[in-house]
Amino acid sequence: MSAGMNAGNSAVDSAARRTGIAAALAGARTLLYKEVLRFWKVSFQTVAAPVLTAILYLLIFGHVLEDHVKVFGSVGYTSFLIPGLVMMSVLQNAFANSSSSLIQSKITGNLVFVLVAPLSHWAWFVAYVGASVVRGLVVGCGVFIVTVWFAPFQVAQPLWVLVFGLMGAAMMGALGLVAGLWAEKFDQIAAFQNFIIMPMTFLSGVFYSVGSLPPFWKAVSHLNPFFYMIDGFRHGFFGVSDVSPWVGLLIVGSSLAIVCALCLHLLKIGYKIRH
Amino acid sequence: MPSTPAISFRNVAKTYSGARGAVKALDDVSFDIEPGEFFGLLGPNGAGKTTLISILAGLARASGGQVLVHGHDVVTDYAAARRSLGIVPQELVFDPFFSVREALRIQGGYFGVHDNDAWIDELLANLGLADKADANMRQLSGGMKRRVLVAQALVHRPPVIVLDEPTAGVDVELRQTLWQFVARLNKEGHTVLLTTHYLEEAEALCNRLAMLKQGRVVALDRTSALLAGTASTMLRFKMDTPLPASLAAQSRVTGRIVQITAHDAVEVEAVLATLRNAGCVPEDLEIGRADLEDVFLEIMQGARA
Numbered sequence: 185m186s187a188g189m190n191a192g193n194s195a196v197d198s199a200a201r202r203t204g205i206a207a208a209l210a211g212a213r214t215l216l217y218k219e220v221l222r223f224w225k226v227s228f229q230t231v232a233a234p235v236l237t238a239i240l241y242l243l244i245f246g247h248v249l250e251d252h253v254k255v256f257g258s259v260g261y262t263s264f265l266i267p268g269l270v271m272m273s274v275l276q277n278a279f280a281n282s283s284s285s286l287i288q289s290k291i292t293g294n295l296v297f298v299l300v301a302p303l304s305h306w307a308w309f310v311a312y313v314g315a316s317v318v319r320g321l322v323v324g325c326g327v328f329i330v331t332v333w334f335a336p337f338q339v340a341q342p343l344w345v346l347v348f349g350l351m352g353a354a355m356m357g358a359l360g361l362v363a364g365l366w367a368e369k370f371d372q373i374a375a376f377q378n379f380i381i382m383p384m385t386f387l388s389g390v391f392y393s394v395g396s397l398p399p400f401w402k403a404v405s406h407l408n409p410f411f412y413m414i415d416g417f418r419h420g421f422f423g424v425s426d427v428s429p430w431v432g433l434l435i436v437g438s439s440l441a442i443v444c445a446l447c448l449h450l451l452k453i454g455y456k457i458r459h
Numbered sequence: 460m461p462s463t464p465a466i467s468f469r470n471v472a473k474t475y476s477g478a479r480g481a482v483k484a485l486d487d488v489s490f491d492i493e494p495g496e497f498f499g500l501l502g503p504n505g506a507g508k509t510t511l512i513s514i515l516a517g518l519a520r521a522s523g524g525q526v527l528v529h530g531h532d533v534v535t536d537y538a539a540a541r542r543s544l545g546i547v548p549q550e551l552v553f554d555p556f557f558s559v560r561e562a563l564r565i566q567g568g569y570f571g572v573h574d575n576d577a578w579i580d581e582l583l584a585n586l587g588l589a590d591k592a593d594a595n596m597r598q599l600s601g602g603m604k605r606r607v608l609v610a611q612a613l614v615h616r617p618p619v620i621v622l623d624e625p626t627a628g629v630d631v632e633l634r635q636t637l638w639q640f641v642a643r644l645n646k647e648g649h650t651v652l653l654t655t656h657y658l659e660e661a662e663a664l665c666n667r668l669a670m671l672k673q674g675r676v677v678a679l680d681r682t683s684a685l686l687a688g689t690a691s692t693m694l695r696f697k698m699d700t701p702l703p704a705s706l707a708a709q710s711r712v713t714g715r716i717v718q719i720t721a722h723d724a725v726e727v728e729a730v731l732a733t734l735r736n737a738g739c740v741p742e743d744l745e746i747g748r749a750d751l752e753d754v755f756l757e758i759m760q761g762a763r764a
Contacts, residue, residue: 207571208538214568222556293552297611300516300546301569302538459519 212307215298219315223281230319234277235326238269242331245391259422262335266328267345268390271417273327274349275410278320278356279363279381282312286364287373295457305451309361309444316357317350324349337421344420344429348436352413355440356381358447365450365457384410395426409439463530464491465619465650466515472523473510473674484510486674488524492652492667494618497645499665499682500654501755506671508654509549512623515652516546528619542570545612549623549654553596553604559583560592562607563614570615582610585640602633609637619650626657638664662686662751670758678758685754693749694719694730696741703737706730711756717741720753 223230246262289295298308339345363376388394388410394402405411406427416432419425425432473485485507492498502508513519515526517537526533531540554562563579583589586606591599599607605625612620620641626634642664645651655661661668661682668685670678678685697715710719721727727746734741 207542210571210573211569214565217568218557218565221561225556289554292555293548293550294554296518296546296548296550296552297554297566298569299518300541300544301566302541302571303569304538454520458517459513 208302208304208307211301211303212310215301215303215307215311216314219281219285219311220318222285223315223319230277230281231323231326234273234323235330238273238327239330241269242266242334246334259424260335263337264393264418264422265391266331266335266337267418267421268414269331270324270327271349271352271414272385272390274320274324274353275356275385275413276381277323278316278353279360279377281316281319282357282360283364283367283373283376284360285315286312286361287367287370290364290368290457291370299457305448308451309358309448312361312364313354313357313444313447316360317353320353320356321349324353339421340423341420344416346420347433348413348417348420348429351436351440352417355409355413355436355443358440358443361447362443362450365447365455368456384408385414388414389426390414393426409435412436462494464527465494465496465529466492466652467527468511468515468524469526470524471511471514471521471526473507473514473519474522484674485514485521488671488674488676490669490676490679492650494529494650495645495648496667497642497651497665498653499661499668500652500671501658501661501668502654502671503759505673507674508671509623510674511671512546512621512652512654515621516544517541542615543617543619545615545617545620547608547612547620547622547625549625549627551601551604551608553599553607555595555597558593558595559588559599559607559610562596563610566611567614572615575614578616579610579614582613586610587636602630605629605633606637609640613644618648619652620644621652623654624656625653626655626660634660658751658755668751670755672759678754682751686749686751692721692723692727693747693753694721694727694744695747696744698739698741700739703733703739706733718753720749720757 242262242265245265286295289298303311359381363373367373367376387405388408389405394405394411394415397405412427412432412435415425415427416429416436419429419432468488468490471485471488472483475482475484488507488511500508500511510519514521515528515533517533517540520534528540528543531537531543533540557565560579560583563582564576567573567575567579580589580592583592586609588603588606588610591603596604596607609622609625612622622641625637629637638660641651641653651664653661653665665682667681668678669676695716695718698717699715702710702712702717706719710717712718719730721730
């Protein structure tokens with residue numbers, strides 16, 4: 185009798201657990217959907233504007249430098265610049281998505297709707313980082329589609345393009361989430377973006393080959409994880425890069441793991457969101 | 460066998476560390492709310508009502524003690540606890556990116572509830588929002604936004620509804636609509652926990668009350684028992700001259716209006732005699748039953764704490 189009762193209870197427990205898991209997955213999916221819908225509703229600002237900025241960079245730098253600079257021996261400057269601009273757009277927009285969404289929700293107070301929901305820290309992480317990856321890739325594809333017509337182009341090893349594109353977007357989405365959790369004001373996010381993200385992306389070899397730098401600056405660039413993202417991504421297009429893509433994979437993978445671990449920890453303890 | 464309480468606060472404490480040292484927002488708060496109750500949580504500003512609700516909702520973490528919702532710990536078993544709760548926050552917050560229907564679908568989705576448009580339509584109709592379903596949240600008036608907050612709290616059909624000062628700054632019509640709807644939900648079996656500053660609302664709606672003062676429970680009883688246990692008579696009158704000093708301590712003065720508590724006819728007579736002897740002439744004198752506001756003030760002044 186008792187064993188039967190226990191068996192019955194455990195069946196109920198496991199059914200409840202299954203229902204709980206299904207509800208948790210549905211909850212995470214809804215938060216991801218909401219985050220994607222949020223940026224898509226203002227896509228003029230979140231997708232079209234960064235694509236236009238990338239085109240302007242390409243037109244200006246390409247016009248000035250196309251006839252003067254050759255990279256990796258034979259690659260024209262405009263061709264070299266395109267993957268860099270694509271990846272820079274992916275990184276900056278992935279960061280902007282999670283950081284701006286979270287800080288807006290914190291300041292306007294509507295984060296309460298997510299805070300009272302039965303969502304785990306994993307659900308938050310998957311949804312915010314997932315939506316950042318989607319936005320980064322949508323903007324990156326937009327930049328690629330518009331700029332690819334400006335120079336002869338090839339995609340030598342598409343798998344590297346995909347791997348570095350996804351890892352870079354995920355890392356910046358997670359970093360944006362960390363910044364969004366930490367910041368209490370819009371200008372703190374702007375400072376994070378302008379004084380950390382922007383210099384690190386601009387000095388990562390988007391506009392030049394790090395191999396062409398003096399030894400000291402070359403060594404400094406090699407300390408910047410953004411350099412490995414851009415370099416590995418570019419390797420996928422040309423089959424050549426400043427460092428081996430495997431080294432890049434190791435460094436970007438390690439950086440991604442550290443940022444994700446930090447992000448998950450902060451979400452788990454409710455850093456600055458559950459008082 | 461006693462049923463599991465809908466909400467159980469057990470020795471809940473909350474200490475904030477501020478620039479001027481640690482501040483105790485809640486100190487050893489313990490009480491249960493039974494399933495199906497309409498329970499009122501009262502107290503002046505800063506008493507700890509919203510802190511207690513925040514701990515219940517998972518918006519804040521207790522420094523000590525435990526909170527259970529239908530037996531589920533709000534920290535260790537937060538998912539089950541939160542599924543049982545519908546929280547209407549005090550602040551008038553909204554997500555400007557979405558329409559009313561989108562906001563409700565999304566909120567339901569967080570709880571794993573999908574394809575519930577029939578229930579969403581029912582909520583919208585009951586809250587007078589049917590014609591606003593496709594309006595953007597930004598286009599709604601303050602009152603309409605407040606109704607959407609109520610709908611968002613109910614979209615996953617929680618058995619326990621928590622309303623944190625839902626009628627603050629709300630017009631009479633919305634207050635009526637809201638209370639009719641919440642009273643109906645309570646009749647259908649939902650447990651309701653309400654914090655409010657409108658004591659007449661608490662008196663009319665809540666069958667049991669807790670009063671908080673400086674983070675501690677200073678009264679916990681059935682509403683009728685609290686009303687019966689206090690001064691049963693209240694003298695109200697208008698007067699232009701100052702009150703005699705001997706009556707000042709037991710009276711409440713608002714402009715020309717004076718209210719004095721008296722426990723029985725002898726005390727009423729004594730008050731009137733004191734006024735007469737001091738040469739005071741009360742106008743529009745009324746003798747009435749004490750209401751919850753009188754009980755509240757009496758308790759908060761520490762007379763019965």
